[in-house]
Amino acid sequence: MNREELFDKYLQRALTPEEAAELKALLARDPAAGRALVEHINEASLIVRIAGRLHEHATAEEDSAPAPPPLASASSSPRQPWRWAIAAGLAFLATLAWFARPNPLPLNATLMAASAEVTIQRRDQVLAAEPGLHLAAGDIVQAPSQGYATIVFEGEAARVELRDGSKAAFNTTSHARVLNLTEGSVEAVLSPSAKQHAATLTMRTLHAEARSARGRFLLASETSSTRLEVSSGEVQFTRWPERQTVSVRAGNTAVAAPNHEFSVRPFLPEAWHSKDIGAVGLRGTARYDGQCFRLQGAGQDTCCTKDQFQFTYRVLPGDGEIQAQIRQIEFTDPEAKAILMIRQTLKSASPQVSLGVTASGGLELEYRARTDSRIQRPGHAGTPCWLKLVRQADVISTFHSANGTDWTMASSHTNSVAGPAFIGLGVTSYNHAALSTAVFDQVRVTSAPVDSSDQL
């Protein structure tokens, strides 16, 4: 038996006593075998984690709890005693059905983590939100305006997180856990294995219902609409009151609202991708709503030797340009920044040229080549403002404008990037523990045709 087969048998708990002894002896005498085993386990574990996300699971249909039995009505006419007999029989059957109904699922939910001031309402009581508290059906959990509450479902590798003023009631039916979201947003991460019982999680708002047993998704209840964003897995999304259902898969979003087209669209237009560059602290996101790009990112700046920010980009094979109107940059720090950037690679220390506007309104220009890096502050802009980067041969030029028509050149750099590169939008919050939102309108990218062999 080769080494790989031995490792696989170990992972399957299928070793015979002789093979277990062989593995022990191997690990005791050969450090390289130990490393190989750890790498094998890491690889198998990543395969399960990633392939599980990619695998499309059929979502279990939720059966709603049976309605209480109809009460048999009986005529009181003394002249028709047979009616009494039928009514009594029906009542007996209904009582049987009531007691034989499927029991609701146990909630098995525990408050795992919570910031200060999270409240849990149980009937007329308000409980202290101590981590480890077991929730009961009917409990209402509310996160403070700048806080969070994480609830795990025991034994199922499933959790939900309420953030920033969100409020939800937890309940169960015979086949699903039900979370009624009355305010804010909730993110669900459901990753049970095939061996685990995968209870469906149903999340309801005023406008819609989302159901899934596996995946990662966010449901946000807003004044006149409910938005669903699915990062992995698949979610059945039903709009009230007509009960129209769409299936929303990973990388897609849908909005349920009266008089609004109920359709599924990808997070980003075709050919666009997003990634957190460097050790940002909090995971960023990027969405396109048909008009604007809305990026959320953390990180401690794009500067000096390494970048930390959320980057939403396309491949730029050769010459090209990008321009956008910066509509908003959320203040998490005076140096929080919305930028346009051209960079060589997606590594944090990559050569790059970028022009951005900070939350304090300043223009900031960054330039990093293999041998040199520079930062300049070419003036004040505030938002909204227009920015543009142009790559032509080995020169990248940066521009800013107040109206998108009259451009002022800010800088010009030679030999900063070479060959295929990445062009796009970015945001950094200048804070590892906070996300800043930047809104980019009227984004326009032009580039030479892409050679498919250069696609990354």
Add this chain to the structure above:
Amino acid sequence: MNRPQDETISAEDLLRQAFKYQDALVSYAYGLLQDWALAQDAVQEGFIVLQRKHHEFKPGANAYSWVRQIVRFEALNLLRSRRKETCYADEELFHLVDQQFERYLEAKDLGDLEARKTALQFCLAKLDEPSREMLLEFYRDALSCDKLSELHQRSVNAIRLSLSRIRSRLRDCVRHRLALLEVQS
């Protein structure tokens, strides 16, 4: 006696750090327990324990090592509790595998695992769905080659060969991808 404020880290901050290592911790627990579902339970339990014991963590210490010790303890408890159900609990192997993870970490950093994860993500996305499904059945659901042979109505040898080829294709793809990223940087 209460600890001075500046010598402790809040449970929230510690949990935030621990979440960053979730993939590595699940891999570790999976290696110890050889059961994907149990591994996730061990990590989840570990996070709950972390909430209770956060004041014992010394700021500046290696958060991953600290959380890993908690997960190790939870994994051992799970292994012992399962011994009654499955008659399977080889504690000697448990400790040996634990040592290998310890040594491996001395030699490599978690960034390596992260880079591999990114590469593997790319390569798995390119893999056809039936192959991905077979890998999941083998590792996540722990179906043996015999079971897979019944399920797919193919010979045991054909299943073994398929798994070996899929793993080999993946490994080549990851190697190639890592090299490409290295060149780009």
